Amino acid sequence: MTKASSTESGAADPDTLRLFFALWPDETTRHALDRTGKWLHQHWGGRRMRAETLHITLAFLGSTPADQLDALTACADTVRTDAFELVLDQAGYWRHNRIGWLGASQTPPPYVELVGALNAALREAGYCVDARPHVPHVTLLRNSVGGAVPECEPVHWPIRDFVLVVSRRESDGMHYDVIRRWPLA
Ligand code: ATP
Ligand code: MG
Secondary structure (H helix, E strand, O other): OOOOEOOOOOOOOOOEEEEEEEEOOOHHHHHHHHHHHHHHHHHHOOEEOOHHHOOEEEEEEEEEEHHHHHHHHHHHHOOOOOOEEEEEOEEEEEOOOOEEEEEOOOOOHHHHHHHHHHHHHHHHOOOOOOOOOOOOEEEEEEOOOOOOOOOOOOEEEEEOEEEEEEEEEEOOEEEEEEEEEEEOO
C-alpha cells in the first residue's frame, strides 16, 4: 500500500504537504555548515544552499495528505535513540545531480539506528520511503562542477532531536518549515 508518493512539482493542493524527516542544525552547527559551504563553493562552484535550508534528510515522504500528520507522528514516536555526535568531515560530489555535499567518514551506530528505526516504522505503516542505501549528507552546492576532493575542516554536530519538515517551493527557491520535533534521550 502506498500512502505517499513523491513529485518534483511540490504540493499545490492545500490538503497535501511535501514532507520529510530530517536532522536540523542548531545555530552553531548551521554557521559551521554554512562556512563549509562557502569554502567548498570556492573549490567546486555552483549555487550555495542558503544557511537556513541546511539539513540532513532522514526519510523522504514527498507529497502527503495533511490528514496523515497524526499517523506520521505515531511512527516517529516509536523511535528510541540516544543523543549522539555526528562528525561531518568529508566533502562529496554526485555527478548525476551535480550536488556538492558534506558527509561523515564514520557513521555512528546511533545514526544508523535512528534512520533504520524511522524508515522501518514508516514502511510498516504503509508509507513509501526510499529503499536505496542511505548516505548521510548535507547538500551544500547545487549545479556544481565538482573536482578534486579537498581536505575539509570537520563539523561536530550534536544530534539531540529530529524533526518533521514541510517543503515549499517559492519564487526565490525552496523553503523548509520545521513543524514537529522529537527529542532524543
Ligand atoms: P528541489 O526538488 O527543488 O531541488 P529540494 O530537493 O531541496 O528542492 P525537496 O525535493 O522537497 O526539496 O526535498 C527535500 C529533502 O528531501 C532534500 O534534502 C532532498 O534532497 C530530499 N529528497 C528529495 N527527494 C528524495 C528522494 N526521492 N529520496 C530521498 N531524499 C529525497
Ligand atoms: Mg528535490
